[in-house]
Amino acid sequence: MTTGAADDGDGADDRPDPGLDVIMSERRQLINVAYRLLGSLAEAEDAVQETYARWYAMPQRQRDAIESPGAWLTTVASRVCLNLLSSARVRRETYVGDWLPEPLPERGEWSTGRPGGAAVDPADRVTLDESVNLAFLVVLEAMTPAERVAFILHDVFCHSFAEVADIVGRTPAACRQLASSARRRVRDARPSATPAAQRAAVVRDFKQAWEAKDIEALIALLDPEATATADGGGLALTFLHPIEGAEQIAQAWTEIARRKPATMTFLERTVNGQPGLVAEEDGATVTVFAFDVAADRIKHIWVVRNPEKLRGWPTA
DSSP: OOHHHHHTTSSGGGSOOTTHHHHHTTHHHHHHHHHHHHSOHHHHHHHHHHHHHHHHHSOHHHHHHOSOHHHHHHHHHHHHHHHHHHHHHHHGGGSSSOOOOOOOOOGGGOOOOSTTOOOOOGGGSOOOSGGGSHHHHHHHHTSOHHHHHHHIIIIITOOOHHHHHHHHTSOHHHHHHHHHHHHHHHHHHOOOOOOHHHHHHHHHHHHHHHHTTOHHHHHHHEEEEEEEEEEOTTTSOOOSSOEESHHHHHHHHHHHHHHOOTTEEEEEEEETTEEEEEEEETTEEEEEEEEEEETTEEEEEEEEOOGGGOTTSOOO
């Protein structure tokens, strides 16, 4: 853009940088990478915002010299996430109760979660696939930051180990070992393949038994060694320690059904691309339930009640 064009008064000065569309088109990819690395959409969005801030803080000549802006943005976003992961491990030591990843609604149900916010463009959000189901994200939480970055970038987003090495500051061989270790963790925790329709049927049966306060039916739907973990973050009432065993979970869920307010309803919803349930009260989502189903039994239930993690869910 020249000074002469701006002086013509023809609006040329208002035209966007020719490279802006190219740069902003990377946003969805960056959000997808950052959410899988951090398990929090809010933190992912902050990481991507920081990445763009660093891009535009560079002089134009430096930006022009970058051969692949997309690769540069991914590298910087991944480094930002790696730093956040390291600090998050310290922060979560003082977290009230268990920390669970932030659950995501299906594409058509995004909410801004902020007063006066505009409708959210789903293209800015996360692509829901196997790599974002809650069971997978919970396994990622047990990894070291370097393992998680190496595994996600290589196995999920197909970056070379040379590229990963540049991000984590280790050799390609070391990154290969990190990804291999992470891969074993995922493989050991991965349940047997269960068709989506069968998983949905199990969750539906669980909802019906829950609403009927049928303890025996609930026990029959739960693996004998099932566990239930809740995340209230100290901001919502819930159980602080995991509940273990089918009978204990059935009793706890029956008690929840007895105490639920008359204005609360349980609804079948997609949670991170998998069949799940939500509790709505006066039209607002107050709890999200995610399930790990193997064959015809529920092995894990994750309960997210922390309102800061439900901002993307429908609100009245």
